[in-house]
Amino acid sequence: MADMQPDPASFSTQANALLRKNLTYQKRNAKTNCRLISFPFILCVLLKLLQAVVDTQLNKASNKCGCQCVDTNNDGTCEKVCGLQFSNLDQVATCPIPSPPQWPPLLQIPAPEYRAVKTGALPFTDLPNGSCRSTGSCPVTVLMTGSNQSLGQIMAGNMFASSLTLMSSNVTDTLANSALGSDSEPRENNLLDPGFYDNTPLYNVQQQCTPNSTFSVTIHLSPLEFKKEVICVEGLNLWRNSSAEVNEELYKGYHQGNSEGKINEILAAYDFLNTDQNTFNMSIWYNATYKDNKDNSNQFFNLLRIPRSVNLASNAYLLLLKGPSTRILFDYVKEMPQPASELRLDIASLIGTLFFTWVVLQLFPVVLTSVVYEKQKKLRIMMKMHGLGDGPYWLITYLYFLSLSMMYIFVFVTFGSAIGLKFFTMNDYGIQFVFYFIYINLQISVAFLMATFFSDFKTSTVVATICVFGTGLLGGFLFQNFVEDSSFPRGWIIVMEFYPGFSLYRGLYEFGQYAFTGNLLGTSGMKWKNLNDHVNGMKDVLVIMFVEWLLVLFAAYYMDQVSSSGIGKNPLFFLHSFCNKKSSFRRKSSLQRQGSKVFVNMDKPDVSQEREKVEQLLLEPSNSHGIICHDLKKVYPGRDGNPEKVAVKGLSLALPRAECFGMLGPNGAGKTSFISMMIGLTKPTSGTAYVQGLDLQTQIDCIYTCMGVCPQHDLLWETLTGREHLLFYGRLKNLKGSALTQAVEESLRSVNLFNGGVADKHAGKYSGGMKRRLSVAISLIGDPKVVYMDEPSTGLDPASRSNLWNVVKRAKKDRAIILTTHSMEEAEALCDRLGIFVDGSLQCIGNPKELKARYGGSYVFTMTTSAEHEVEVANMVQQLSPNAERTYHTSGTQKFEIPKHEVRIADVFHAVEIAKGRFPVFAWGLSDTTLEDVFIKVANAA
Numbered sequence: 001m002a003d004m005q006p007d008p009a010s011f012s013t014q015a016n017a018l019l020r021k022n023l024t025y026q027k028r029n030a031k032t033n034c035r036l037i038s039f040p041f042i043l044c045v046l047l048k049l050l051q052a053v054v055d056t057q058l059n060k061a062s063n064k065c066g067c068q069c070v071d072t073n074n075d076g077t078c079e080k081v082c083g084l085q086f087s088n089l090d091q092v093a094t095c096p097i098p099s100p101p102q103w104p105p106l107l108q109i110p111a112p113e114y115r116a117v118k119t120g121a122l123p124f125t126d127l128p129n130g131s132c133r134s135t136g137s138c139p140v141t142v143l144m145t146g147s148n149q150s151l152g153q154i155m156a157g158n159m160f161a162s163s164l165t166l167m168s169s170n171v172t173d174t175l176a177n178s179a180l181g182s183d184s185e186p187r188e189n190n191l192l193d194p195g196f197y198d199n200t201p202l203y204n205v206q207q208q209c210t211p212n213s214t215f216s217v218t219i220h221l222s223p224l225e226f227k228k229e230v231i232c233v234e235g236l237n238l239w240r241n242s243s244a245e246v247n248e249e250l251y252k253g254y255h256q257g258n259s260e261g262k263i264n265e266i267l268a269a270y271d272f273l274n275t276d277q278n279t280f281n282m283s284i285w286y287n288a289t290y291k292d293n294k295d296n297s298n299q300f301f302n303l304l305r306i307p308r309s310v311n312l313a314s315n316a317y318l319l320l321l322k323g324p325s326t327r328i329l330f331d332y333v334k335e336m337p338q339p340a341s342e343l344r345l346d347i348a349s350l351i352g353t354l355f356f357t358w359v360v361l362q363l364f365p366v367v368l369t370s371v372v373y374e375k376q377k378k379l380r381i382m383m384k385m386h387g388l389g390d391g392p393y394w395l396i397t398y399l400y401f402l403s404l405s406m407m408y409i410f411v412f413v414t415f416g417s418a419i420g421l422k423f424f425t426m427n428d429y430g431i432q433f434v435f436y437f438i439y440i441n442l443q444i445s446v447a448f449l450m451a452t453f454f455s456d457f458k459t460s461t462v463v464a465t466i467c468v469f470g471t472g473l474l475g476g477f478l479f480q481n482f483v484e485d486s487s488f489p490r491g492w493i494i495v496m497e498f499y500p501g502f503s504l505y506r507g508l509y510e511f512g513q514y515a516f517t518g519n520l521l522g523t524s525g526m527k528w529k530n531l532n533d534h535v536n537g538m539k540d541v542l543v544i545m546f547v548e549w550l551l552v553l554f555a556a557y558y559m560d561q562v563s564s565s566g567i568g569k570n571p572l573f574f575l576h577s578f579c580n581k582k583s584s585f586r587r588k589s590s591l592q593r594q595g596s597k598v599f600v601n602m603d604k605p606d607v608s609q610e611r612e613k614v615e616q617l618l619l620e621p622s623n624s625h626g627i628i629c630h631d632l633k634k635v636y637p638g639r640d641g642n643p644e645k646v647a648v649k650g651l652s653l654a655l656p657r658a659e660c661f662g663m664l665g666p667n668g669a670g671k672t673s674f675i676s677m678m679i680g681l682t683k684p685t686s687g688t689a690y691v692q693g694l695d696l697q698t699q700i701d702c703i704y705t706c707m708g709v710c711p712q713h714d715l716l717w718e719t720l721t722g723r724e725h726l727l728f729y730g731r732l733k734n735l736k737g738s739a740l741t742q743a744v745e746e747s748l749r750s751v752n753l754f755n756g757g758v759a760d761k762h763a764g765k766y767s768g769g770m771k772r773r774l775s776v777a778i779s780l781i782g783d784p785k786v787v788y789m790d791e792p793s794t795g796l797d798p799a800s801r802s803n804l805w806n807v808v809k810r811a812k813k814d815r816a817i818i819l820t821t822h823s824m825e826e827a828e829a830l831c832d833r834l835g836i837f838v839d840g841s842l843q844c845i846g847n848p849k850e851l852k853a854r855y856g857g858s859y860v861f862t863m864t865t866s867a868e869h870e871v872e873v874a875n876m877v878q879q880l881s882p883n884a885e886r887t888y889h890t891s892g893t894q895k896f897e898i899p900k901h902e903v904r905i906a907d908v909f910h911a912v913e914i915a916k917g918r919f920p921v922f923a924w925g926l927s928d929t930t931l932e933d934v935f936i937k938v939a940n941a942a
């Protein structure tokens with residue numbers, strides 16, 4: 001049997017068909033496209049405008065470097081000179097510093113009560129006793145490691161001259177208090193904070209001093225000089241031979257303590273860098289030795305190097321991105337990075353990060369709702385029923401959304417770069433591409449996975465929108481509270497990064513940070529080599545997202561297979577067979593299994609006979625039948641206190657090729673349940689069916705390749721034309737080139753949709769009847785061997801209906817068609833055989849004539865007279881046929897059923913003529929039994 005199937009379309013043909021359909025559909029949705037594409041433009045322009053507004057504010061005289069008219073040449077002429085010396089605190093940050101001096105090493109000295117002391121939790125014995133904290137006499141402890149101890153000692157000597165110096169503020173002029181010094185709460189290194197520039201060149205401190213004595217140092221910020229009071233501080237330099245030693249000691253202490261609380265103690269004890277325990281950055285310890293590229297020597301001061309300058313930028317992100325920061329500054333920057341006027345907040349970077357998160361996220365609802373929409377509107381299953389395999393569907397839908405999303409991001413990045421947003425221009429485009437690519441893939445996979453849990457696209461839209469905003473907020477919240485807090489366990493951050501919104505935010509934040517810092521320092525943004533930076537989370541984010549993408553994609557495919565798209569597959573579906581498996585063996589075995597259940601219902605010999613025919617066919621397979629249903633049963637489980645419902649009770653039916661079988665039945669009889677099983681919308685509770693020799697239970701995907709369906713409700717894309725629908729389904733049925741064009745034209749002509757340009761009108765603009773005709777045309781295109789039509793002529797005018805009937809009549813010549821209808825006229829006109837289905841089972845089966853003969857072996861005689869002559873009419877009928885039965889009687893009109901074998905038509909005419917002579921007869925009639933009479937009779941009897 002299986003060899004009789006038409007060649008199914010190959011994977012690439014199906015993919016091609018779907019791709020073309022999607023592209024046409026996308027082209028039609030011009031409004032949505034414009035909105036989608038213009039959004040990045042609008043956003044970029046908005047960012048640029050914002051930047052301009054901020055710049056305007058910063059460029060106001062009150063915020064700009066102060067200027068004065070100075071007689072520089074002593075010739076009485078005034079020349080405008082700007083500079084630090086003419087600026088107040090609001091202006092000073094924007095002053096350019098010509099020929100900036102070398103940036104000196106800076107060290108923040110914690111207040112005495114925070115300095116490192118000996119504690120039980122620490123293995124160090126060379127720290128001072130804790131009592132010094134109360135007296136304020138704790139030395140400033142610096143732990144040094146490296147291979148060159150003498151260099152370290154010399155440098156330390158410079159820092160802490162003799163027993164130690166250093167430094168505090170009390171700036172003598174316009175500069176604000178030093179950020180560095182013995183303030184008990186040292187301030188953050190806000191780039192707008194003038195204290196930031198207040199760097200004391202330690203190497204100038206040459207003189208001996210005793211603790212707490214003060215002396216004045218000169219700060220050279222050419223051409224300016226500042227005098228500054230510094231305080232001598234006692235220092236304690238501890239040498240360790242390697243950072244490994246430091247680590248070991250530190251962690252030993254930690255592990256011995258075996259308590260998380262211990263880490264805080266350790267941090268407190270070592271908090272010689274910082275008064276804020278949470279900002280203690282362990283990485284400073286690890287990087288105790290640092291190789292200077294210039295002289296290739298190990299420089300101890302890099303021990304305290306800021307792990308990456310990006311942290312500086314985080315302070316500049318004002319409130320939004322502000323978090324605890326690394327507060328030590330011990331860096332060696334060659335020169336002031338830029339004129340101070342350039343040191344302003346890159347608001348665009350900041351807002352860019354937030355907006356961009358939102359922009360990328362907003363693609364999520366687009367994908368989710370589209371997938372759920374196709375599922376809810378049954379378009380997905382409709383395509384599947386016409387042969388679109390899961391593979392091509394997944395591939396094309398996935399690639400489609402991927403290209404759409406990538407295009408969207410490409411437009412955004414290109415335009416953003418074109419207008420000079422640092423966020424894009426400063427960071428390596430390669431890293432950006434990889435990041436966006438992986439994230440977009442993850443996002444689409446998550447949308448696909450979520451789509452398997454939704455059946456209503458409106459709900460999914462709401463959920464997706466909540467997800468987007470929730471993700472933004474949660475991502476931002478988590479980030480603000482944990483990532484920037486260097487004491488937060490890294491393991492937890494990695495766990496949090498499994499939440500895609502968080503990883504997105506993290507990645508974009510890293511880009512923003514690098515861009516900002518690069519811009520600030522006049523260097524570059526994130527480069528590939530920066531992925532290895534200790535505190536750069538990008539690498540983790542990329543790896544996590546990549547792994548997650550693969551896992552989610554697999555989960556989405558699996559869930560899609562077992563839970564949705566019509567018959568959900570067995571959870572172990574991947575172990576099952578493929579299309580080309582012969583099914584005859586299965587038939588026999590299933591028959592043998594169920595043989596004992598077969599019963600013969602002598603009340604319905606035609607139904608029993610059909611069942612026997614099915615048994616016979618299953619034992620001796622032949623090619624003669626397109627559909628064989630064997631004991632097909634559907635039971636809906638009880639819900640909300642209702643009992644279970646047996647909708648189809650063991651239906652057996654065999655349909656030869658080239659037969660149109662009509663299924664009649666009252667409402668709720670189970671017709672739709674039967675058709676739904678046959679087209680793979682629901683799973684049979686028991687029994688099975690063979691379509692073209694393929695088992696419905698296990699080979700539904702293969703059955704789809706030779707099946708056509710005209711569903712009860714038209715499943716069409718509103719913005720595709722009738723022709724485009726047929727082209728799409730034709731391609732799915734493996735029609736190509738001129739054969740496709742010809743089939744589509746013929747099809748359009750046959751359902752009267754060809755002339756007058758109707759074929760090229762959007763289906764959304766079709767009348768109900770036109771949609772119905774298109775649905776019928778779709779079900780027949782590509783020569784499917786089995787076709788299901790659920791009330792195909794509903795809503796058609798008589799002319800269209802007759803036209804449609806002709807189409808079906810032509811079509812049934814070489815295919816099996818199952819048709820449900822409530823129109824007896826249609827059933828009689830189209831169906832070779834009929835079955836009347838009541839309460840889940842067939843009550844009778846046969847061709848219309850047989851049924852009428854079997855169930856309607858009588859004539860119907862009707863006569864209308866005045867009321868007083870009713871009895872005479874009844875007597876007349878009684879004389880004609882003693883077994884006649886009055887079936888209807890009201891105010892002079894009576895209806896009788898007269899057994900055909902008891903009467904001759906001529907006798908009836910003769911009797912009526914006589915009656916007319918005796919009393920007035922207003923109307924009379926004699927008719928044969930109609931199918932409707934049979935239907936009512938059978939339905940009532942059942």
Ligand SMILES: Nc1ncnc2c1ncn2[C@@H]1O[C@H](COP(=O)(O)OP(=O)(O)OP(=O)(O)O)[C@@H](O)[C@H]1O
Pocket residue numbers: 636637645646647665666667668669670671672673674
């Ligand atoms: N999903 C379901 N869950 C529970 N019961 C159902 C479900 N679908 C249908 N039924 C019940 O099964 C019976 C058969 O319904 P079905 O829709 O198959 O009848 P029908 O012959 O197609 O009716 P109509 O001609 O009105 O479309 C009805 O009693 C119906 O209430």
